[in-house]
Amino acid sequence: MCVGLDPHASLLADWGLDDTPGGLERFAGTFVEALGGRVAVAKPQSAFFERHGSAGIAVLERAVADLRAAGCLVLLDVKRGDIGSTSQAYADAYLDQGSPLAVDAVTASPFLGTGSLEPMVATARRHGAGLLVLALTSNPEAPQVQAARTTDGASVAGAVLDWLRGLNGDETYGSFGAVVGATIGETAEDLAVGGPLLVPGVGAQGGTAESVRRTFGAVLPHVLPSSSREVLGAGPGVAALRDAADRATDAFRDLLAPGGAQ
Numbered sequence: 001m002c003v004g005l006d007p008h009a010s011l012l013a014d015w016g017l018d019d020t021p022g023g024l025e026r027f028a029g030t031f032v033e034a035l036g037g038r039v040a041v042a043k044p045q046s047a048f049f050e051r052h053g054s055a056g057i058a059v060l061e062r063a064v065a066d067l068r069a070a071g072c073l074v075l076l077d078v079k080r081g082d083i084g085s086t087s088q089a090y091a092d093a094y095l096d097q098g099s100p101l102a103v104d105a106v107t108a109s110p111f112l113g114t115g116s117l118e119p120m121v122a123t124a125r126r127h128g129a130g131l132l133v134l135a136l137t138s139n140p141e142a143p144q145v146q147a148a149r150t151t152d153g154a155s156v157a158g159a160v161l162d163w164l165r166g167l168n169g170d171e172t173y174g175s176f177g178a179v180v181g182a183t184i185g186e187t188a189e190d191l192a193v194g195g196p197l198l199v200p201g202v203g204a205q206g207g208t209a210e211s212v213r214r215t216f217g218a219v220l221p222h223v224l225p226s227s228s229r230e231v232l233g234a235g236p237g238v239a240a241l242r243d244a245a246d247r248a249t250d251a252f253r254d255l256l257a258p259g260g261a262q
């Protein structure tokens, strides 16, 4: 299970915290205490830290370091993507393990062309990091772009999935995964990319273990379900957060266990 660290202003208020860097720090600290080392992957959403300016980024830096020290893989949700030379700077910022904001993996946007992400791929390979690339996102507007056809007739999403398959080569669990929403319903796209499938949209956006089973079928062993508000809404108590994360994990345990796909 991946649990998102998404400190919405409304959640800060629900937890009795101010919408300030100080409130953010308390929120992140409670998340680390409750879930650090307890969930496989933690996914901080950068936007909720950026909205507090440099003080918010400092809180993010500390949370990332604390989560990694506690034994979680940290997937930073930044959805970056730009022309190649700028992609290299994003790679330096997040995937170079000497950077102050180094993480295990980031989300990346391929919509400037998959080739524009090559510097991020090369840096990830050099540092043993990973990329989770948007393919079929959970938002209702997504098909406008992702279902559009490329000049060779494939869908945009299909072209992204093909590119990822090529990057992973013969690996069963390669470092280059796709982001596919828990809410997309059935798809004709081939989701077997030889890497992880980050599946956000569980809980608050309506995705369930059953919807995930229907969408992913044979590739269920590659699914990493992700939930943010559904778990965070149980806070601020540490025990209640742990219970909520355990419940979310349990909902997927049978489905994703070896043989559970049948």
Ligand SMILES: O=C(O)c1cc(=O)[nH]c(=O)n1[C@@H]1O[C@H](COP(=O)(O)O)[C@@H](O)[C@H]1O
Pocket (backbone or CB within 6 Å): 004, 006, 045, 077, 107, 136, 137, 138, 139, 179, 180, 181, 200, 201, 202, 203, 204, 205, 226, 227, 228, 229, 230
């Ligand atoms: O890349 C993502 O994580 C992502 C992709 C996507 O297709 N849909 C999606 O909701 N997300 C992120 O996943 C989180 C979902 O949060 P909840 O709806 O609260 O579980 C947010 O941080 C979104 O930015």
